[in-house]
Amino acid sequence: MEILLEHDTAGDPITGLKWTRKTTEKIAQVLQEIDIPVSANTVARLLYQMDFSLRVNRKQIATNSTPYRDQQFQHICLLRTRFERQGLPFISVDSKKRELIGNFKNTGAKWDRSPVLVNDHDFPSDASGVGISYGIYDPPHNRGTVCVGISHDTAAFAAHSIATWWKREGSHRWGRVPKLLVLADSGGSNSCRSWVWKTELQAQVCNAFGFTVTIAHYPTGASKWNPIEHRLFSEISKNWAAEPLTSYETMLNFIRTTSTQTGLVVTAYLDRKEYPTGLKPDPGLISSLSLKHSATLPKWNYTIAPNL
Incomplete structure (x- = not known):
């Protein structure tokens, strides 16, 4: 054979x-x-x-790699080490995929006596809403925070989620600090190309709390190395595997009860604000940005200070 x-x-x-x-x-x-x-x-x-096995496709080949990938990883490593040594906070942020709220199939499997019956089609019109998770992971303390939005994953929502984390948890955990390091993907609501992301960080975080934010973006196609992906989001997905997210309270409860043997603790907040898409920042806001690009790969690395 x-x-x-x-x-x-x-x-x-x-x-x-x-x-x-x-x-x-x-x-x-x-x-x-x-x-x-x-x-x-x-x-x-x-x-x-004969040691054959049923196999599926495995996503492992990076097609949009950049020649500066290793350099950016080294820069992120240096930033993390510097902030850690100085006792300064650093967080990993990202948004999770949009979830339909209702009796819809959720991927995964669980032990049960019988399967949970769900809708045979995932029609958005049958949903009572959508749940958009923006996560903040605090590696030094192994703590996760997820803000669940009900409208759109925008830069304003991302910045507001970071502000919510700092106001409710970060400030109590870290105290008064002069700087914050944010590790983010290069696309999505926290895109390195988005002026709205930068102006919203300026207004909602830097000016509001009076500290400087250093942002470092992972290269395109390298989001799986962002700590939040494998330290927080993967654990949430495992916790609600095969469980329909029938309500916002159900979704929040699954997020809040996510834990690991290494001591992960997760909190969650529902953000009922509307975040319209397609907004462009006023040219005056862009010109007033207290933005300084890094000498190392400035497209991905920059600092925003409070406006005096």
Whole structure:
């Protein structure tokens, strides 16, 4: 059978597992054509004995990599080390995918005596609303905060979420500080190209609390290295796996009850404000920005100070 699969086989050099693009029915058919009567089930059993396995596509190839990727990672590492040594706060931020609120299927599986029955189609018109999660992860304290919005994932919503975190938790945890480091992706509501993101940070965070914010963006296509992704959002997804988010209270409860063996604690707040899309900052706000670009990859690294 190995000869039949020679040109249709791939494998993992670490685990030794192999896989083939042929189905067990097609393999059985080929064997029957050379007078080897065998069923598809027998083929499956033999394949497992030969270390073959059912495999799915794995997203691992970066197609939009940048030549400055390593340089930016090194710069972020230096910033984190500097802030840590000085006892200054740094956070990782990002928005999670938009969730429909209602009796809709949620990905994942859970142990139960019977499946939970949900709507057979995910029509937005059947939803009672949408839940947009903007997360703030505090690595030194292993604490997560999620603001759940009900309208749109905008720069104003992102900045307001950071302000909410600082007002309700960050200031109590860190005290009075002169600086804050924010690690963010390069796109979305906290895009490195967005003037609204910068002006909203200026108004809602820097001016409001009187400290300087240093922002470092992960390169395009490298968001999986943003700590919030694997330290906070992945744990929330596991906690509500296969559970319909039937109401905002249900969604908030799943977020708040997310924990890990390493001591992760998560809080959540519902933001009922409306955040319209398509807004452009007033030219006067842009000109009044107290913005300073870093000498290292200035597109991704900059500092915003309070307006005096």
